[in-house]
Amino acid sequence: MKSPSTVLTTYLPFFTAAVILLGCCALFSGCYTLKQGSALLGYLGKAVPLESLLTGSSPDAEFARQVMDIRRFALEELGLRETSNYTKYVEIDRNYLAAVVSASAGDSFDRHEWWFPIVGSVPYKGFFNPADARKERTKLEKKDLDVWIRGVEAFSTLGWFSDPLYSYMKDYPPHRLADLIIHESTHATIYLKNHAQFNEELAEFIGTEGSRLYIEETFGIDSDQYRAIAQSERDSAAFLELIRELIAELEPIYESDITREEKLQKKAAIIQAAKTRFTENYDALFQNNNYRFFSDLPINNAYLELYRLYYENDHYFQDLYTRSGRDLPKFITAVKTLKSKGDPKVQLEWALGLN
Numbered sequence: 001m002k003s004p005s006t007v008l009t010t011y012l013p014f015f016t017a018a019v020i021l022l023g024c025c026a027l028f029s030g031c032y033t034l035k036q037g038s039a040l041l042g043y044l045g046k047a048v049p050l051e052s053l054l055t056g057s058s059p060d061a062e063f064a065r066q067v068m069d070i071r072r073f074a075l076e077e078l079g080l081r082e083t084s085n086y087t088k089y090v091e092i093d094r095n096y097l098a099a100v101v102s103a104s105a106g107d108s109f110d111r112h113e114w115w116f117p118i119v120g121s122v123p124y125k126g127f128f129n130p131a132d133a134r135k136e137r138t139k140l141e142k143k144d145l146d147v148w149i150r151g152v153e154a155f156s157t158l159g160w161f162s163d164p165l166y167s168y169m170k171d172y173p174p175h176r177l178a179d180l181i182i183h184e185s186t187h188a189t190i191y192l193k194n195h196a197q198f199n200e201e202l203a204e205f206i207g208t209e210g211s212r213l214y215i216e217e218t219f220g221i222d223s224d225q226y227r228a229i230a231q232s233e234r235d236s237a238a239f240l241e242l243i244r245e246l247i248a249e250l251e252p253i254y255e256s257d258i259t260r261e262e263k264l265q266k267k268a269a270i271i272q273a274a275k276t277r278f279t280e281n282y283d284a285l286f287q288n289n290n291y292r293f294f295s296d297l298p299i300n301n302a303y304l305e306l307y308r309l310y311y312e313n314d315h316y317f318q319d320l321y322t323r324s325g326r327d328l329p330k331f332i333t334a335v336k337t338l339k340s341k342g343d344p345k346v347q348l349e350w351a352l353g354l355n
Contacts, residue, residue, distance in 0.1 A: 032125075039128035040161070047088035047164045063170045064089075070178045073214050074185050078206075079329045079336075081189035084162040086181055095168040096151030099133035100126040103145040104301040107263040108254045109247075111305055112145055113196075119158070120194035123309060126155065148302035154180050156187035163188075175229045178214045183207030189332070193340040200310050202335065205317035209328055231287055238285045239294075243307045246274045250304070271299050316345065324352040 053064040067086055074080045102124045103112035113121045127133040130149075137147045157163055163184065169177060186203040212229055219225040253266045279295045297303065321331055334351035338344050349355040 035132075036126065036128060040157075043090050043092070043128075044088075044161060044164065047090045047162075050087050050089050050165065053089060059170065066174060066177060067165060067181065069218070070181045070214060071185075073178075073217070074182050074210065077217075077329065078182070078210055078213075079332045080182070080185040081159075083159055083185075083188050085156075085185065085188055086163065086165055088162055088164040089167070090164045091167045096153055097166060098126045098128050098152055098155065099130040099149050100124045100152050101133050101136045101140070101147060101149050102302045102306060103140045103147045104305045106144055106146045106301060107260050107267070109251070109301055109305055109308060111309070112140065119191070122196050123305075126152070146300035146302040148300065148306065150306075154184055156184045156191075158191050159188050173228060174219070174225050175211050175215050175232070179207045179211035182210035182214070186332075186335075190335050190338060192338060192344055195340065195344055197309055198344050201317060204310055205321070206328070206332065206335075209321070213328060235286050235288060235290060239291050240307065240311055242274070242278060242285075243304065246271065246299075247304050247308065249274070250301075267301075275299070320348065320352065320354070323354055 050064050050067060053060040055061075071086055075082050104110060105112075111123050113123050114125045115121050125136060127136065133149050137149055140147045153166070153168070154163070169180070172180070183203045183206070186206045187199065190202070191199055212226075215223070215225050215229055249270050250267060253263055253270070256263070258266075275295045282292065321328070324331060324334075331352070334348055337351045338347050346355065
């Protein structure tokens with residue numbers, strides 16, 4: 001499980017208008033579509049074949065071999081769609097790819113959404129230039145919205161372009177690299193228009209479970225690599241539980257009949273109290289320092305809404321996976337049958353023979 005709050009730990013399928021750039025430039029010259037699409041094409045233009053790293057230094061060659069093996073596992077053993085994604089490599093001078101803006105009402109968890117052709121409504125908007133993300137934040141804050149900007153390490157162009165790897169990924173441990181590739185390969189396999197939350201939760205689940213299976217097969221359950229997954233999942237579960245508790249405290253306040261000003265005052269007090277508890281109990285809850293940042297963050301509804309978007313509260317996919325026999329290739333085969341029209345959860349249960 002990843003935290004969508006920090007740079008480099010969100011595997012978000014960042015919608016950039018590059019997926020429709022060539023068809024829309026004439027209509028939208030000078031707009032968001034053209035600017036973001038041009039930036040993406042600039043990165044893609046610098047991409048080199050992944051195989052070129054095999055002749056370089058030992059760490060680079062090991063990285064290339066690891067990626068190739070993860071792709072093989074994702075395609076041949078899990079059954080995800082075969083694309084040319086992650087067969088190219090780009091050097092980049094920062095440790096994240098893009099800045100993504102999310103927004104929510106200040107006194108509720110009503111999510112702000114943007115609409116784009118092809119993918120429909122999505123609860124985020126991405127920018128390759130962080131300054132553009134900050135400008136978007138200013139516009140949204142003038143509408144009294146809570147806004148959050150985060151750096152993302154990867155996104156999917158949903159098969160319209162060959163998504164490359166970036167140089168900062170060479171430092172990732174095997175399970176994180178596998179999670180990223182499998183997560184984004186899930187988006188390239190199935191993406192349902194106007195079902196953003198389902199898409200994110202599904203890719204999150206398949207990425208996590210697929211990564212675990214890859215590490216188990218490649219290194220074994222007694223390996224340091226497998227133990228790293230277990231430790232990461234324990235700390236992530238503890239953090240997510242704290243976030244859910246905070247959301248549960250705020251929801252009745254937002255749903256009450258008190259004034260907006262009173263809601264905002266109570267919200268501020270509840271969030272500050274949660275931060276204090278977090279700091280006081282940190283060492284008893286976590287095994288590493290990966291989450292100490294939380295107490296210093298300007299937590300707002302846009303930040304909390306990310307967890308409502310990415311991490312299912314009812315363990316739907318995990319429960320469905322268990323009920324269907326814990327067979328991930330079978331699960332993915334069922335996923336491939338889903339359509340945007342109708343309830344995808346009902347469709348998935350039918351495809352798995354559980355309805």
